[in-house]
Amino acid sequence: MAVWVSSIITFNFPRSDYNVGVKRYGLLAFLVIFSSLSILSYPNRIEALEETVTEQELREESLSFKPRKRELLRIKKIAIDPGHGGRDFGAKSRNLFLEKEFTHRLATALKKTIEDQNGRRVSVILTRTGRNDTDQYKRAFAANSSEAHVYLSLHTASGYDQSSRDLGIYLSEKGTLKAGSDSWKDINRKYSAYNAVLAGMFRKNLDGFYEHKKFFIRRGKFIPLFGIDMPGVLIEVIALNDPKDELMINEEEFYEKLAQVLYAALVDYDQTL
Numbered sequence: 375m376a377v378w379v380s381s382i383i384t385f386n387f388p389r390s391d392y393n394v395g396v397k398r399y400g401l402l403a404f405l406v407i408f409s410s411l412s413i414l415s416y417p418n419r420i421e422a423l424e425e426t427v428t429e430q431e432l433r434e435e436s437l438s439f440k441p442r443k444r445e446l447l448r449i450k451k452i453a454i455d456p457g458h459g460g461r462d463f464g465a466k467s468r469n470l471f472l473e474k475e476f477t478h479r480l481a482t483a484l485k486k487t488i489e490d491q492n493g494r495r496v497s498v499i500l501t502r503t504g505r506n507d508t509d510q511y512k513r514a515f516a517a518n519s520s521e522a523h524v525y526l527s528l529h530t531a532s533g534y535d536q537s538s539r540d541l542g543i544y545l546s547e548k549g550t551l552k553a554g555s556d557s558w559k560d561i562n563r564k565y566s567a568y569n570a571v572l573a574g575m576f577r578k579n580l581d582g583f584y585e586h587k588k589f590f591i592r593r594g595k596f597i598p599l600f601g602i603d604m605p606g607v608l609i610e611v612i613a614l615n616d617p618k619d620e621l622m623i624n625e626e627e628f629y630e631k632l633a634q635v636l637y638a639a640l641v642d643y644d645q646t647l
């Protein structure tokens with residue numbers, strides 16, 4: 375440093391011009407002191423920019439993030455089925471949180487998410503709006519008569535064995551209806567290809583949502599899909615018997631986040647139509 379400073383001084387200060395030399399000396403001295411101070415304080419500035427981000431901060435920041443709007447282009451009506459209701463309370467958690475309450479709360483959050491993103495262009499109906507008993511025939515009638523383009527039946531996993539903590543996406547059986555078949559229950563079969571795409575989109579979006587869970591896809595005869603005359607799936611979105619899941623069900627943010635993930639799957643499906 376000393377050699378560098380003195381070489382600049384000797385190079386720039388001709389002895390014959392004293393006044394200019396003084397001015398230059400002053401300016402150079404200022405630059406030398408300023409740059410030395412900058413160099414000396416530089417590592418400290420870098421340190422000041424660095425700070426460890428805690429899990430808590432990361433979570434708060436990501437919760438405050440507002441994703442850009444993603445509108446539905448082809449789907450104009452959606453039927454959401456909050457599983458169970460009335461005297462049929464479905465599964466229950468250890469602390470007696472009921473499936474019928476959970477599905478209704480999530481359905482309401484999903485309805486709000488869809489409306490926030492699309493305004494009046496897309497309408498959403500719930501197959502049960504209150505605490506009433508609603509049988510499958512009434513649910514199918516409500517969805518079909520609304521001419522919805524897609525049907526989503528929300529449920530939770532239940533049971534007491536470990537394996538039931540993984541979550542399922544369920545589809546109607548494959549295969550065409552027999553000619554003249556009057557079984558209203560089997561009508562959803564004819565949407566087999568759409569149902570498969572829809573289920574794939576839900577699994578793709580939901581897979582990263584829980585770090586401790588996997589989603590499987592299964593076909594069969596499932597009552598909540600009986601009589602549904604449009605593409606539709608049944609999803610177990612949480613396991614009420616899993617203590618880890620039970621920790622989340624009282625947080626409003628959890629419902630909003632889950633609704634956003636379900637909505638993202640609907641947007642992905644919409645883009646394939």
Ligand SMILES: [Zn+2]
Binds near residue numbers: 457458465473529530
């Ligand atoms: Zn259920």
